[in-house]
Amino acid sequence: MTLSFRTVQVTKKFPLRISRGLSTGSTNLFVFVSDGEHTGIGECAPGTGFDETLAALAQQQLTDLGDISGKSIAEVYALATAAGIDSGAVAALDIALWDLLGKQAGMPLYRIFGLGKPTVPTSVTIGIEPPEVVRERVPELLKDNNGRALKIKLGNKDGIEADKAGYEAAREVAGWAMLRVDANGGWSLEDAKHMIAWLAERGCDYVEQPLVRGAEDQLAELFAVRRLQIYLDESIRVAADVARFADRCDGVNLKLMKTGGLTEALRLVAVARAHDLRTMIGCMGESSVSIGAGAHIGALFDHIDLDSHLNLNPDPAEGLTVENGIVMPSDRPGLGVELVKS
Numbered sequence: 001m002t003l004s005f006r007t008v009q010v011t012k013k014f015p016l017r018i019s020r021g022l023s024t025g026s027t028n029l030f031v032f033v034s035d036g037e038h039t040g041i042g043e044c045a046p047g048t049g050f051d052e053t054l055a056a057l058a059q060q061q062l063t064d065l066g067d068i069s070g071k072s073i074a075e076v077y078a079l080a081t082a083a084g085i086d087s088g089a090v091a092a093l094d095i096a097l098w099d100l101l102g103k104q105a106g107m108p109l110y111r112i113f114g115l116g117k118p119t120v121p122t123s124v125t126i127g128i129e130p131p132e133v134v135r136e137r138v139p140e141l142l143k144d145n146n147g148r149a150l151k152i153k154l155g156n157k158d159g160i161e162a163d164k165a166g167y168e169a170a171r172e173v174a175g176w177a178m179l180r181v182d183a184n185g186g187w188s189l190e191d192a193k194h195m196i197a198w199l200a201e202r203g204c205d206y207v208e209q210p211l212v213r214g215a216e217d218q219l220a221e222l223f224a225v226r227r228l229q230i231y232l233d234e235s236i237r238v239a240a241d242v243a244r245f246a247d248r249c250d251g252v253n254l255k256l257m258k259t260g261g262l263t264e265a266l267r268l269v270a271v272a273r274a275h276d277l278r279t280m281i282g283c284m285g286e287s288s289v290s291i292g293a294g295a296h297i298g299a300l301f302d303h304i305d306l307d308s309h310l311n312l313n314p315d316p317a318e319g320l321t322v323e324n325g326i327v328m329p330s331d332r333p334g335l336g337v338e339l340v341k342s
């Protein structure tokens, strides 16, 4: 089994501003695993801050794992995690190994997992922008998913009146789209109580990460009086986090760049279901490669937010389709995606 690597600078069509800052693009690291006949591909896209230096470090760390021939995917995941490798790089290797397995078996990954295809449309995402930009951009974004669901980023540094203006601007132009809000931890407890009550009267279906990661004690108080379902994202990285906070959220947002790939993602969903929680899959700045991995397990989720590849100019990979707003995995073996030659 041989590993090889390639980094690609990807640029966003629309820069994405959230409560913590602005992202215009990212350095994405692609990992290839070959058995001599088939080659699996995975992608590390942890977002802003991951640069060529960190990509080179990740390549070295993955190479230093040594010969992984003969090890199961679960064993490789455990080995890479124990070595302290960043979860995004672990994800790239894990996804590449699953892709390779699918290619060896001649089956698409969703069938390897015993799943059907996803049936839930993806949200598209509008970042924190002035109301006039929101009104102009939302209809453009909604062309990508047949106008089915819009995630509105709030937690504006100018305060909750600016958040309200942004939400109302999006709602004016969102047509029939389902509306949901992600505060990315940008609210205080008092702001969150106020905003959730306000949003509950204005057609919002759920709120994601109202309080900053680390404020889970306060979250219990918010959960007790909530009028909308609360999903946790930044507070949840791996399956064990779900058990810690299951008594103070309605659902969890899994990302492959946080779990370290598909292996731990399957465990996280199982733990969430065991706690009677709802589930969502989200993304960072992935292209069609790691978004494709998410699409293959899309049937496991109540909500899907796999839109980052739709906002790349250009997407360096291909193999996914969008059908009536649903990001569909390929029927080719493995992930069924590949980097476009350039």
Ligand SMILES: [Mg+2]
Pocket (backbone or CB within 6 Å): 182, 184, 208, 209, 233, 234, 253, 282
């Ligand atoms: Mg989120």
